[in-house]
Amino acid sequence: MISADAASPEGGIGATIENAVDVVFNPIATTLSNVVFANVNVFGIEFPWIVAWLIAAGVALTLYFGFVQFRRPLTAVRIARRGLGDDAPGEVSHFQALTAAVSGTVGLGNIAGVAIAVTIGGPGATFWMVLAGLLMMAVKFAECTLGVKYREIGPDGTVSGGPMKYLAKGLAERGMAGVGKFLAGLTAAFILIFAVAGGNMFQANQTLEQLRAVTGGEEGLLGGSTGSFVFGVFLALLVGAVVIGGITSITKVTSKLVPSMTVVYVLACVVVIGMNIPVLPDAIGQIISGAFAPSGVAGGALGAMIIGFQRAAFSNEAGIGSSPIALATVKTNYPASAGLVAMLGPFLDTVVICTMTALTIVIASPQSWIAAREAAAAGEALPGGVSLTSDAFGTALPWFPYVLTVAVVLFALSTVITWSYYGLKGWTHLFGGGRRSERVYLVIYCAFLVIGSVLTLGAVLNLADALVFAAALFNIIGLYLLAPVVKKELARLLTHLRGESEPETSADRPEGPAEELVE
Numbered sequence: 001m002i003s004a005d006a007a008s009p010e011g012g013i014g015a016t017i018e019n020a021v022d023v024v025f026n027p028i029a030t031t032l033s034n035v036v037f038a039n040v041n042v043f044g045i046e047f048p049w050i051v052a053w054l055i056a057a058g059v060a061l062t063l064y065f066g067f068v069q070f071r072r073p074l075t076a077v078r079i080a081r082r083g084l085g086d087d088a089p090g091e092v093s094h095f096q097a098l099t100a101a102v103s104g105t106v107g108l109g110n111i112a113g114v115a116i117a118v119t120i121g122g123p124g125a126t127f128w129m130v131l132a133g134l135l136m137m138a139v140k141f142a143e144c145t146l147g148v149k150y151r152e153i154g155p156d157g158t159v160s161g162g163p164m165k166y167l168a169k170g171l172a173e174r175g176m177a178g179v180g181k182f183l184a185g186l187t188a189a190f191i192l193i194f195a196v197a198g199g200n201m202f203q204a205n206q207t208l209e210q211l212r213a214v215t216g217g218e219e220g221l222l223g224g225s226t227g228s229f230v231f232g233v234f235l236a237l238l239v240g241a242v243v244i245g246g247i248t249s250i251t252k253v254t255s256k257l258v259p260s261m262t263v264v265y266v267l268a269c270v271v272v273i274g275m276n277i278p279v280l281p282d283a284i285g286q287i288i289s290g291a292f293a294p295s296g297v298a299g300g301a302l303g304a305m306i307i308g309f310q311r312a313a314f315s316n317e318a319g320i321g322s323s324p325i326a327l328a329t330v331k332t333n334y335p336a337s338a339g340l341v342a343m344l345g346p347f348l349d350t351v352v353i354c355t356m357t358a359l360t361i362v363i364a365s366p367q368s369w370i371a372a373r374e375a376a377a378a379g380e381a382l383p384g385g386v387s388l389t390s391d392a393f394g395t396a397l398p399w400f401p402y403v404l405t406v407a408v409v410l411f412a413l414s415t416v417i418t419w420s421y422y423g424l425k426g427w428t429h430l431f432g433g434g435r436r437s438e439r440v441y442l443v444i445y446c447a448f449l450v451i452g453s454v455l456t457l458g459a460v461l462n463l464a465d466a467l468v469f470a471a472a473l474f475n476i477i478g479l480y481l482l483a484p485v486v487k488k489e490l491a492r493l494l495t496h497l498r499g500e501s502e503p504e505t506s507a508d509r510p511e512g513p514a515e516e517l518v519e
Contacts (some may be wrong), residue, residue, distance in 0.1 A: 029463035036466040042519040045409065047306040050469050054313040057476045058135030061142050064483055065490065069137035069286045069343050075497070076340040083331065090331035091159050092339045096251035097330045099258040101144075101342060103414035104199070104422065105349045106258070108206055109315050111408060112385030114357040118370045121307025123283070124290025126358040128308025133350025136318035137343040142479045145339030145486045146170065147324025148332060154433075157508040158246065161328020162422075163321035163475050164188045164429045170482045184473040187321055188429040190467040195423025197464035200445060201452025203412040204235055208453050210386065210408045214401070225454060232453030235416075236446040243420040243442060247329050247429060250421055254414060261410035262353065269356040276363045281365040315354055316346035320468055321475040325425050326418065336493040357389060366391035420445050 039046035062069065080095050094102075117125045143163070150169045151161030164184045171180025208231050212222045222231055242253050273280060294304045317323060323342055330338040361369055368391045372382050386408065393400040420442070427441040479486075 003052045029466065032470070033462055033468040036470050041118045047310060047492055050472060051306070051310045051313045053476065054139070054319045054472060055135065055309050057139050057419065057479065058132065058137075058317055061138040061479065061483065062135055065138055065141065065487065068141055068340075068490065069134060069347075072340055073344075073347075076344050079337050080344060084334060085338055088331045088333045089153055089157075091157065091247050092251045092331065093267075093328040094330050094332070094337065096255045097327050097338065098341050098344060099254040100247070100251050100326040100418050100421070102345050102348055103254040103258045104322055104326065104418035105317045105345060106262070106353060107203065107411045107415040108348065108386070108408065109311075110353045110356055110411065111389050113311055113315060113406070114354045114384060115361055115369075115385035115388040117307050117311040118361055119369060119385075119388065120376045121285040121304040122290045122294040122373070123310065123358070123362045124288075124292070124294045124304035125299070126287045126355060126362070127291035128305040128354065129312045130308075130351050130355055131356070132309045132312035133316060133346045133354070136312065136346045136350070139318040139476070139479065140316070140323060141339040141343040141348050142483060142486045143319065143321060143324045143339075143475065144327040144342035145335045145489050146479070146482055147328040147490060148338045149485060151328040153365035158431075160425055160428065162191075162299045162325035162425055163471070163478065165328070166324070166482065167474065167478045170478060170485065180264045180478075183478070185430065187471045187474055188426040190426075190471040191322060191325075192423050192426030192430065194464040195426065196448050198444060198468065199419025199423065200215050200416055200448050204232060204449045204452035207235070207409055207412040208232075210405050214405050224282035228454045229295035231452065232450035235413075235453065236449040239413075239416055239420065239449060240442065240446045243424075243445075244416055247326070247421055250417055251329075253417060257410060257414050257417075261407060261414065262348070264403070264410070265353065265407040266356055268393065268400065268407070269360040270392060272360045272400070273402055275396045279363055281358060287359070291425060311354065312346075312350045316349040318346050319472045319476050319479070321471055322419075322422050322468075323420050334489070334493040334496060336486070336489040339490070340493075347452075359365045361389060363393045364392040364395040366395055367445060416449070427474060 036050055037048045038291075040049045040052065080098055083094050114129075117129065121128075143166075146166040147161045150166035151159055152165060153159050164187055167187060168177075168180045168184040171177065171183070208222060208228060211229075211231070212218070212220065215221045217223060221227060242249055245252075276283075291304055291308075292301050294300060313319075323345060327338040327342045332338060366388070368383060369388050372388060373380055386404075390401040390404050393404050421486070423445060424438060424441055428437060431437055
């Protein structure tokens with residue numbers, strides 16, 4: 001999700017266009033944001049109701065599915081590695097679909113957003129962030145199971161799935177066809193708008209800013225409007241070359257890019273932690289004690305909890321309805337297999353990557369972070385989150401911030417690639433499919449990469465962020481109503497894996513004894 005300040009053009013025609021667009025969209029964005037991100041008061045602490053809505057779903061579905069994320073993680077890992085047979089209907093393997101979904105969630109929020117979270121909420125926010133990430137695994141499991149259950153497979157084998165399908169078809173089964181169709185249309189529109197703005201323009205803008213910072217600033221290679229335009233065109237051509245091949249082409253890239261960027265980033269964090277190993281026990285102690293008795297945090301323990309929950313909810317996108325679009329393409333006859341694999345996403349995104357960012361900052365404790373915490377306690381403006389993480393990296397080796405820049409670029413690129421597919425499914429739901437329609441969308445999507453590199457259009461970004469979280473309201477209502485379907489699919493999968501089902505077809509048979517896939 002959008003979590004950092006985008007850079008605006010300083011003058012000229014770019015500023016004129018920017019101001020004209022903001023005048024139109026600002027009132028809409030402000031009104032919608034005030035509704036979607038409206039605060040509720042709990043024991044004197046205010047936080048967005050949408051966060052409470054998401055976390056409550058995590059708690060409810062964790063209980064309803066019998067703590068599936070804690071009982072079936074090894075089954076999920078084994079299915080991700082081995083699948084359930086490549087002859088099953090679908091387009092990609094479980095692992096490829098998982099990497100596509102993770103690439104859509106892992107982005108600048110894992111770096112910048114987490115840095116701001118441990119600044120405002122203190123080290124203790126990390127504890128609650130991890131807890132929320134674990135709870136949201138159940139939400140991801142439910143929505144991605146439904147994504148496969150109600151997907152549609154065309155004559156050419158291409159798959160369309162996601163909230164647009166399971167809201168329409170699932171609610172129709174419960175006698176609410178009109179409501180389901182209406183909510184599916186709204187969700188498709190919201191995802192499409194966010195894909196073009198937040199998953200596209202914002203990522204291009206922030207990637208350019210990071211590269212500009214390490215190439216001489218405004219006087220460097222990427223300085224000025226010409227450098228921005230050239231960068232935007234290059235990025236559009238690069239992304240276009242990948243996404244034109246559809247989900248198969250996208251997952252071929254993400255299946256290599258996601259593991260690579262995760263390893264690069266985590267190893268860099270490990271180096272920083274390793275060079276500060278004597279203070280590791282103290283840092284962990286700060287995280288644990290700060291979760292229940294923090295110092296210098298507004299609202300005390302509740303304040304730290306809210307900040308941690310908020311960061312986790314905004315980071316892993318569980319409940320938004322985006323990941324089911326990617327997981328719907330899995331080759332499987334058992335929808336719950338996609339759900340189990342999908343729940344590894346919040347674990348990687350929040351529990352692993354976000355935690356590594358937080359631990360790196362806490363253990364390195366750069367002076368800029370200490371000063372930022374004091375500023376937060378005083379209610380003053382904060383520096384950018386990426387700069388705080390960069391300073392933490394810089395405590396290890398002077399050139400380590402360049403490693404962070406590489407991670408930022410890879411994270412942003414992976415997000416742009418995956419959200420192109422999410423937006424495409426929203427587009428085809430609203431305007432119909434076909435080669436011509438899809439090509440029109442991809443041209444528009446790539447064109448907005450260039451626009452995002454040159455302009456900020458802050459009001460449009462704010463509007464997109466509010467819309468995609470509004471989709472969570474509808475999506476989670478659907479998850480509650482369709483939860484019994486998910487539970488039945490989980491039971492069917494587990495029965496199959498134990499070898500208790502009817503005789504298998506070659507499309508259903510795992511690569512080896514089925515029992516080995518169940519822990």
